[in-house]
Amino acid sequence: MIDFLLNPVMAAAGCFGYGVEAEGQVDLSRLGAIVTRGTTLQPRSGAPAPRMVEAPSGLLHAIGHQNPGIAQVLERFAPRWATWTVPVILNLAASSAEDFASMAGRADVPGVAALEIDLASPDLARRGRPISLDPAAAARVTAAVRQATDLPVIVKLSPAAGDVRALTRAVVEAGANALTCGGGMPASGATLGSSTGTLSGPAIRPIAIRMVEQAHDAVSVPIIGCGGVATVADVLAMLAAGAAAVQIGTALLADPTLAGRLADELRLLRPPV
Amino acid sequence: MIDFLLNPVMAAAGCFGYGVEAEGQVDLSRLGAIVTRGTTLQPRSGAPAPRMVEAPSGLLHAIGHQNPGIAQVLERFAPRWATWTVPVILNLAASSAEDFASMAGRADVPGVAALEIDLASPDLARRGRPISLDPAAAARVTAAVRQATDLPVIVKLSPAAGDVRALTRAVVEAGANALTCGGGMPASGATLGSSTGTLSGPAIRPIAIRMVEQAHDAVSVPIIGCGGVATVADVLAMLAAGAAAVQIGTALLADPTLAGRLADELRLLRPPV
Amino acid sequence: MSARLQASRASRPSDAELISAREFLPGQWLQTYRAPSLAASLRPGQYLQVDAPIGWGVPMRRPVTVHSVDRGRGEVSVHLDSADPATTWLSTVRPSENVALLGPLGRPVRVDPRSHQLLLIAEGPAVAGLRFIADEALTAGRRVTLLLGAHGAAEVYPSSLLPDEVEYVVATDDGSVGHVGSVVDLVTRYEAWADQAFAAGPPAMLATLARLAAGREKRLGVARLGRRGGRAPARGSQRARPRSWLQVLLPQRVGCALGVCLGCVVMGSDGPTRVCREGPVYEVDELTWDDPT
Amino acid sequence: MSARLQASRASRPSDAELISAREFLPGQWLQTYRAPSLAASLRPGQYLQVDAPIGWGVPMRRPVTVHSVDRGRGEVSVHLDSADPATTWLSTVRPSENVALLGPLGRPVRVDPRSHQLLLIAEGPAVAGLRFIADEALTAGRRVTLLLGAHGAAEVYPSSLLPDEVEYVVATDDGSVGHVGSVVDLVTRYEAWADQAFAAGPPAMLATLARLAAGREKRLGVARLGRRGGRAPARGSQRARPRSWLQVLLPQRVGCALGVCLGCVVMGSDGPTRVCREGPVYEVDELTWDDPT
């Protein structure tokens, strides 16, 4: 299902923009895939500053999905993506199944290889509780997206649910072709401009690896491990936990060439057959 | 309710043994209170080695509640505790409401100032899911303990629930006099001798602070913040989030005198009125 | 290709050798590195980043303020003032050791060719980021006045670190040196004299200056540079920057410095703006000052 | 008061000044500290701990192996071999800087007064932890043979670091020096000669030695020390330790080193045992070897 990947190491949502920003500085063809910034139905100007502060071995952030909206993204960037060999996975964020489906319905254009549905967003139908805390809500969104597109659908779940087995079963039954397991942990926004932040980076790695283990235990679709990966040893730990591929987020901020380098290192350790 | 505390800085469960181990090396009277190691109905020999490995800014551990069982603990240590000025809070771990109640029923002896009920344990009634992931299960245990003792009952919840508001309301309604919010995050045991570990230390601090914020928002009993506290700035951040007191766990392993020193520093910053 | 893209392509880590380090005030360090290509390309207002090794618990790169540049010797001096782990790491580097300095990053200050008299305004350690502006201005034959605010004498940037030609006026909160009170009080005395002003300091101080600058044209009757004719670009637009009276060096946490993470974004008058790329230097009118951070 | 409590009360951080450091093999460092009270109190087999500063992302203290002690000069040499952040931090300490070394920690090896011939057995870098035993034994007039296993010549502990009186026999996996194969193969040649043996290395190697030791009495007919009469303490008990033929230095992650966290615990034949306090030196029969880590 995720055979369109060039290799198992990709850039995580929000940490590589729309790929175009880095085009001149990073050899994109060494990446397994690029996941775009979270894209919403309408343009958003994002969260108030400060949006980002370091935490011990981690990054605490609240970006607020600043993005130009799906129409602009598809118009401005998709034609460029269509000229690249690296597949681009469009990450979508919304607070209702309808908005997710409406975006998914338009996204099957040249240049978009797959969709990643970010379920960490607050659920408007449930007083703002993250969609991914509730298996039924997560399944509803997944089914709506599945209906709206023929593109591969990757559902991104956060480790906040504590035990993600029920959740992963629900979204796979609803039609998810793959899962991204990891994302960030909800955390205090006291040092940010927003009331809640998300914790990412090496600090959460052991939590994300456990999430991959649980998902691997519960479902048989490919799992993309995400959370704190920064070295090739971390990639191997994710693969050992059951991941088919990994995403690199926070660590790309310090070194945008890292994902390509890890892909190369991995190839040396595990030559393709 | 937690007016028996000498000051707001205490030693967290499992990181200060039964207090007696450190008696000769640490001035116990400078601590706000000591929470004991998790104590079970029957003696336990604990988890296979390795039980502990460092993670980025954190400690990944699976101790498996090694302890001599409640009978031995009360017989051997309570008389010693009764001679101390520092209050000792007995931490209890079990996998059923009955076991918790049975321990609580015996614990009202001189030397035990309060009980802390650790709900991170697997629930035998729910195929091993942690009790603290389910508000109804948590309330059942709390009510059973409340019935069994007149001692103050502190319920310890883990941040694994993602959103702890419903959980905190449920245990407070069931009779909890105070909450410990924090504990560790469930994490991969791949580098340990057990299948699952717990992540503690500074890495989880932003997650624990958010949990305190949520609990403070939801209930009005005193909240004890726990998770990654290592400096007086961390103590202040916990208090700002709504905590009435804090517990120090992992940081005590590196420096068993730390809790006393933080209590002193706090007194200088916020003189008692 | 836009100037912005060109600038970003030129930003590569340079292997820089530490030559010397000194603590010129308590907790404030100057480090001098041999880095010829950086020395040749850096312009006042731009910054660098360093990446602490894995194991320091610092997952992000750290912005580093450029203090001064010696193009002839190919040396770059940076200023370290905070106690965060990455800065602590950088301060453990010893002479003859190498560090990868990423830069030049961000957009420099823009000095109008017609400006002859420059006012530099700083509060606290941020003054270090203005020193390079002063050096370049003096080289170009301009006159420079530096106004500095500090809590007390112990925190005042030493005049021995400044070129003699700079007029240096200090204000301290406790009156232990110079004027008693805020540096902002001094600004009105110089606003008529200065063709352009450049400020560095905490957001609240910059916001106060922004309000002061907004009233300046009215107080002086007309803006000095505006007089000299030509169609003025719209206020708040980037094209207006070289003509504006006040530019600020905005302190903000910087993550990727590449423009992708949007972690450094603040609200500008034209919408969100990335401090790492469009900044860190802004013409006052490019920003909204109600919520300065 | 029990010996254990006394030992723990004596464990205080000592401010130690780094005198010298050298990388004697790739990635393996010896650091020598001036620490007179530690030098006076440390005994072979005991260890130290260091606490990396906040900001290194290392929340726990780190066990440090003692290599050798010069009581006369009041100096302690420690061995660093791993690339974890805390060790990396320790290796950034420069001569004349101070570090707090916590110790002595753990229980030392017990050498029977009647033992004249000691066999030391090591695999890999763990050999560094045996050097102190050799020194003390030679001082007491004993004879010492050291058997070392390594992957290849590049990893062999230099004989120049050993006192001349030590008989030093090496085995390498690739046969690049000494015997080809495992150090365990060499042990049987010396088991009759040795009154006591002390081993350091990875858990799997210690487990193999444990099995070998279990067969030794049978192979030799009777245990050497057992012969000399007196009621023998129960095997596996702590009192048996000074009389046992083989003691091991068990590698294990250590947290509090105070005995409170139970993170270092392994299963012993008497139940769980804390490596930080009851160890790190064990008589083989005190441990269960099915699951050696």
Ligand SMILES: Cc1cc2nc3c(=O)[nH]c(=O)nc-3n(C[C@H](O)[C@H](O)[C@H](O)COP(=O)(O)OP(=O)(O)OC[C@H]3O[C@@H](n4cnc5c(N)ncnc54)[C@H](O)[C@@H]3O)c2cc1C
């Ligand atoms: C070009 C440029 C240069 C800068 N140079 C400096 C400088 O030399 N010294 C300085 O103090 N600030 C500098 N800053 C500002 C800095 O990025 C933050 O805005 C500032 O540190 C936040 O200050 P605070 O009082 O809010 O500190 P706090 O928010 O209280 O600091 C919290 C902690 O955040 C950590 N931190 C994590 N990431 C960063 C980061 N990217 N920058 C700073 N701290 C971080 C540090 O450990 C710091 O101690 C610079 C900004 C820019 C754009």
Ligand SMILES: Cc1cc2nc3c(=O)[nH]c(=O)nc-3n(C[C@H](O)[C@H](O)[C@H](O)COP(=O)(O)OP(=O)(O)OC[C@H]3O[C@@H](n4cnc5c(N)ncnc54)[C@H](O)[C@@H]3O)c2cc1C
């Ligand atoms: C007295 C004594 C001295 C020791 N001295 C050393 C020594 O000098 N060098 C050495 O490598 N081992 C030493 N150890 C063993 C060490 O504590 C671990 O058992 C060992 O590092 C685990 O090795 P591993 O191959 O499983 O490494 P891994 O488990 O792969 O190591 C994982 C990482 O854990 C980290 N770590 C976290 N806490 C510790 C800790 N307390 N000790 C070691 N690593 C830790 C390190 O970053 C290490 O890289 C000592 C143990 C004792 C009891």
Ligand SMILES: Cc1cc2nc3c(=O)[nH]c(=O)nc-3n(C[C@H](O)[C@H](O)[C@H](O)COP(=O)(O)O)c2cc1C
């Ligand atoms: C600055 C930043 C912005 C992010 N934006 C998004 C986003 O828009 N959509 C999304 O699904 N995840 C987003 N993430 C989460 C990452 O994709 C990733 O899941 C998470 O950070 C954990 O991985 P890491 O530890 O490697 O960073 C963002 C993370 C960071 C640090």
Ligand SMILES: Cc1cc2nc3c(=O)[nH]c(=O)nc-3n(C[C@H](O)[C@H](O)[C@H](O)COP(=O)(O)O)c2cc1C
């Ligand atoms: C070694 C160790 C043992 C622990 N044992 C217990 C325990 O028995 N019962 C319990 O409720 N919490 C236990 N904890 C959790 C701590 O009490 C604390 O809640 C958690 O570690 C988070 O705080 P910290 O980040 O300050 O360590 C243990 C933690 C550690 C590190």
Ligand code: FES
């Ligand atoms: S720091 Fe990432 S966009 Fe500015």
Ligand code: FES
């Ligand atoms: S390390 Fe804590 S009990 Fe041994």
